[in-house]
Amino acid sequence: MAKIIHTADLHLRADEKVYCYAVLDEIIELAKAEKADFLVIAGDLFDSFADFESLRKEVRHKLFHLHEAGCRVIYIPGNHEARGATSELSAYSLDPVQFYARAPFVFFEADGVEFICVPHAENYDGYRDWKVPAKREGVTRVAVLHALNSTIYTGPDEESDSRAGVIEDDFFRRFSIDYAALGHVHAGRQQSLGGATACYPGSPRVWRAHAREAGLKTVCVVETGGAPVATRLAEIRSAGQYKEYTLPLGPDGEASLPEIQKIEAGLTNRDLVRVKLTGIVENEPASEAAAAALRERLLKRARAACVDLETTVAEALYSNELTKSFLAELDAIKPEDETGDEYRRWLLARQYGLQEIAERSGEDK
Numbered sequence: 001m002a003k004i005i006h007t008a009d010l011h012l013r014a015d016e017k018v019y020c021y022a023v024l025d026e027i028i029e030l031a032k033a034e035k036a037d038f039l040v041i042a043g044d045l046f047d048s049f050a051d052f053e054s055l056r057k058e059v060r061h062k063l064f065h066l067h068e069a070g071c072r073v074i075y076i077p078g079n080h081e082a083r084g085a086t087s088e089l090s091a092y093s094l095d096p097v098q099f100y101a102r103a104p105f106v107f108f109e110a111d112g113v114e115f116i117c118v119p120h121a122e123n124y125d126g127y128r129d130w131k132v133p134a135k136r137e138g139v140t141r142v143a144v145l146h147a148l149n150s151t152i153y154t155g156p157d158e159e160s161d162s163r164a165g166v167i168e169d170d171f172f173r174r175f176s177i178d179y180a181a182l183g184h185v186h187a188g189r190q191q192s193l194g195g196a197t198a199c200y201p202g203s204p205r206v207w208r209a210h211a212r213e214a215g216l217k218t219v220c221v222v223e224t225g226g227a228p229v230a231t232r233l234a235e236i237r238s239a240g241q242y243k244e245y246t247l248p249l250g251p252d253g254e255a256s257l258p259e260i261q262k263i264e265a266g267l268t269n270r271d272l273v274r275v276k277l278t279g280i281v282e283n284e285p286a287s288e289a290a291a292a293a294l295r296e297r298l299l300k301r302a303r304a305a306c307v308d309l310e311t312t313v314a315e316a317l318y319s320n321e322l323t324k325s326f327l328a329e330l331d332a333i334k335p336e337d338e339t340g341d342e343y344r345r346w347l348l349a350r351q352y353g354l355q356e357i358a359e360r361s362g363e364d365k
């Protein structure tokens with residue numbers, strides 16, 4: 001029986017070194033605490049070739065200590081290591097890290113586990129002709145891949161500017177895979193695929209301000225020996241989380257303080273927070289100032305913060321007679337308490353009303 005810690009998509013960046021190394025160190029500590037036999041990194045350990053170049057010596061040093069502690073490190077490049085590459089990744093040695101960048105695959109056995117390590121490629125069309133040995137009796141076979149599979153993941157590609165190679169379900173059955181250690185999809189998921197337990201452990205860090213980065217950040221702990229293999233997720237706490245909020249701007253063009261405080265209360269200094277400001281405002285400079293001030297506040301609570309203005313500027317709207325009477329009527333029923341749901345509903349009603357008037361006055365012209 002062997003124990004494997006499976007991770008992918010750390011996207012280590014030189015300009016986020018402190019955060020990235022906290023995440024990597026936690027994974028290394030977990031591997032030690034679990035007395036894992038293998039740490040498998042299924043691609044996109046680095047965010048770009050430039051990050052690979054500037055960080056690989058330090059990262060190798062960290063992983064060297066894990067190797068010394070008895071845990072072998074197996075790593076294949078994803079699509080990101082090749083970004084902006086000026087030389088072949090297969091020319092690099094990260095010894096004692098077992099870095100497999102040579103296409104199409106590298107096969108070996110260690111501690112009763114057969115590994116098929118497949119570095120990222122634009123496509124894997126020729127896999128039916130690969131000379132993979134027949135599976136030996138009693139071993140567990142693990143495929144390490146940085147690829148998209150359309151059965152386990154039906155959403156859009158992680159990135160809009162580059163696609164990962166696509167791997168077919170047949171691959172897993174054809175090569176008698178027991179566990180597919182996958183990378184590329186940042187929101188984790190697991191499913192039985194062609195007889196294999198296929199798993200995207202998800203990115204163990206928050207890479208960018210995007211809804212698909214939301215949720216707990218985890219790595220997968222795999223124990224071989226049984227069929228199917230036993231898996232469980234382990235949370236990486238230093239990663240923090242991606243948190244997204246929508247905040248309607250009030251009549252004065254400001255976000256309500258109790259609402260901001262509610263957001264602040266839910267943040268840790270590891271989180272990446274994004275707030276979308278909505279509403280109809282009289283002029284842009286005011287809402288821009290509100291956004292900048294909010295960002296300042298959030299940065300005191302979170303690792304990173306972005307505030308997006310999704311407001312509509314309608315200067316003329318406020319001089320419109322219909323608007324004036326609408327706002328006067330609304331002001332008369334404004335809830336006293338600005339902290340409750342009732343106030344939030346009132347604010348939204350005000351916003352939708354103004355939008356409606358803006359659209360209608362547009363039609364008249």
Ligand SMILES: [Mn+2]
Nearest residue numbers: 044078079184
């Ligand atoms: Mn990727």
